[in-house]
Structures are given as C-alpha cells and as structure tokens.
Amino acid sequence: MTSTHIDVTAIDFDVLGAWMDARGLPGGAFERVAPVTGGTQNVMVRFERGGASYVLRRPPLHPRARSNEVLRREARVLTVLRDTPVAAPRLVAACTDESVMGAVFYLMEPVLGFNATVELPEPHAGDPAIRHRMGLEAASALADLGRVDHGALDGFGRPEGFLERQVPRWMGELDGYGALRGYPGPDIPGLAETAGWLERNRPKEFTPGIMHGDYHLANLMFACDGPRVAAIVDWEMCTVGDPLLDLGWLLATWPAPGGVGVISGGVTGLATAAELVDCYAALSDRDLSAVDWYAVMACFKLGIVLEGTHARACAGKAPKEIGDLLHATTLNLFARAQTFM
CATH class of the missing domain: 3.90.1200.10 (Aminoglycoside phosphotransferase (APH), C-terminal lobe)
Known part of the structure; x- marks a missing residue:
C-alpha cells in the first residue's frame, strides 16, 4: 500500500486541514500521524483529527507520469463502491485538483485487518x-x-x-x-x-x-x-x-x-x-x-x-x-x- 519511508513534504497538513474544514469534516490538530507501510510507492498516512480516524493516499513526491490519473480513477471507483456490499476501503472525500496540494489525494477510513501474506495472527494461525x-x-x-x-x-x-x-x-x-x-x-x-x-x-x-x-x-x-x-x-x-x-x-x-x-x-x-x-x-x-x-x-x-x-x-x-x-x-x-x- 505504500513505502516504509514518507517524505513529510509530500503532505502539507496546513493545506489538508483547510481542505477538510471546507468539507465540514471534524477539525482540530492532526494527531497520531504514522505511515501505512508495505506495497506500492504511493504515500499513505494514517492520522486522527477531531476524534475521527483517516488514511490519506496520494502519489509519491516525485510521481510517475500517470500517478495522478491513477489516483483519480481509484477515487472514482471507491466512490461507486462506497454504497455497495463490496469490501472496499470506504472513501471519505477526494481531491482531484492537483493544484490544492500538488497532487491528487483522497481520504478513506482505516481498515481494521491484516495481510495474510505478511502475518497470520490468532485465531487464524491456530484454527x-x-x-x-x-x-x-x-x-x-x-x-x-x-x-x-x-x-x-x-x-x-x-x-x-x-x-x-x-x-x-x-x-x-x-x-x-x-x-x-x-x-x-x-x-x-x-x-x-x-x-x-x-x-x-x-x-x-x-x-x-x-x-x-x-x-x-x-x-x-x-x-x-x-x-x-x-x-x-x-x-x-x-x-x-x-x-x-x-x-x-x-x-x-x-x-x-x-x-x-x-x-x-x-x-x-x-x-x-x-x-x-x-x-x-x-x-x-x-x-x-x-x-x-x-x-x-x-x-x-x-x-x-x-x-x-x-x-x-x-x-x-x-x-x-x-x-x-x-x-x-x-x-x-x-x-x-x-x-x-
């Protein structure tokens, strides 16, 4: 889902906060900011704000040619799947305008779960x-x-x-x-x-x-x-x-x-x-x-x-x-x- 290192300049939290405020999302300080690791080179960061938890996904600081278009497509798909039975991450909001933060990004709710190719916790391992x-x-x-x-x-x-x-x-x-x-x-x-x-x-x-x-x-x-x-x-x-x-x-x-x-x-x-x-x-x-x-x-x-x-x-x-x-x-x-x- 992302690389283990996150360049902090990839996310402007002042810009993100203003953008979230304009959409009526809970305000306040950004807390418990941490990278989500493993998988592609897209940046993914977990954080809390105003009592709610989010994961932000955006392209790397130096994106590939189609990185922004790929994220636009992902956001469109997740919007369509949000109200279906499909087990997809639940999209909260998306910004498809690159000028806001220099790249497309979207917010989704964190997924409580594990990747079975990385770990197999209990009760799964023993059952x-x-x-x-x-x-x-x-x-x-x-x-x-x-x-x-x-x-x-x-x-x-x-x-x-x-x-x-x-x-x-x-x-x-x-x-x-x-x-x-x-x-x-x-x-x-x-x-x-x-x-x-x-x-x-x-x-x-x-x-x-x-x-x-x-x-x-x-x-x-x-x-x-x-x-x-x-x-x-x-x-x-x-x-x-x-x-x-x-x-x-x-x-x-x-x-x-x-x-x-x-x-x-x-x-x-x-x-x-x-x-x-x-x-x-x-x-x-x-x-x-x-x-x-x-x-x-x-x-x-x-x-x-x-x-x-x-x-x-x-x-x-x-x-x-x-x-x-x-x-x-x-x-x-x-x-x-x-x-x-």
Missing part, C-alpha cells in the same frame, strides 16, 4: 477451519464485485473487444522489451504454445463488469476476528472488462497444496482452487465453463508483466537479483498455465 474459510471469503468478496452495475463507471475502460485484445496487447508488450539494451529477448518455455491456445480457446462472449485488475491474496485485508475479507485494496489496475479474469488471476496466484504460490507468503490451509471456483459459481450467474481459459490468460499476462522487470534488470535499470527472481516467477507462471490447458 484450520478459519484458514480454509479465508479462501472461500476471497472468492465471495470477488463475486460481490462482479455483481456491481458497471454503468456508474461509464467511459471507464473499453469492454468492447476486451478479450480479443488481450493476447496481441501482451505479446506487443513483450516485444517492446527488446528496446532495452542488454535484454536478450524472452526465454520463456511454452510462450508461443500458450498464446496460440489462448487465441484458439477464447470465450466468444462475456458480460462486462468492474474488474479489480490485480486480485490476489496480497491485495486482501482479512478481519482480525474471523475469515471475512475486511477490504480489497490497491485499485490501481481497476477497469471495466471481464470480471472472470479477476477469478483467473486469483487461481493463477493461489497457493497450491503445501502453501506454494506466486503471491502467497507461505500461508497454508486455505481452500483449494477448485473450491474457490465452486464458491464463486454459487454466488454468480456468470458462465464459468471457460474458467481454465481465464486462469491461463492470467498466468500469461502476469508472467509478461513480471518479465518486464527482468528486461529492465538486464539493461541495468533494476536490481539484478529482483530481475532474476521475477524471471523465475514468470517461468513458474507459464508452467502453471500448462496445468490449466
């Missing part, structure tokens, strides 16, 4: 039934998102031709890595075979909906007192497309028996991938007959995304050890894709 149910709750929370009417996000994404664009889009991304000096090109067994299989077996139609875009265990906060998903976090990749790709993403990254997964943190005892599918199917009217296609597509896309860091490492633009690790993860994802084909 196999709770851990098993955590997996089913991950599928249930995703089904809740899939039922939201995407009409409120008009112009958000391009659902027409969404599935047809996927393989060409990501093969093009992979080809683009060749511009990085020092990258020898993709050495990914099964790449062409997987791309061909995806094109031959692509579902002929789908029902558009809101997609999280990066739905995996590390982007879920679980309630401290039970298996419920307290919040789905990091909505940077959200779009309107085919929500079943989120389910495929969950399957592609889900821990296999023994706790081994692409993004698992070693947690064991969760529901199986087959149980996730059954749970989702019971809560959704979407056609899951091609669910394996979505899992393969997720392995393919995520593998190519991670290969980008390997390519940048070959060009000296990222640490070699990180590039090597993510290249190995890419190979694991393409191997996992074979199990679904």
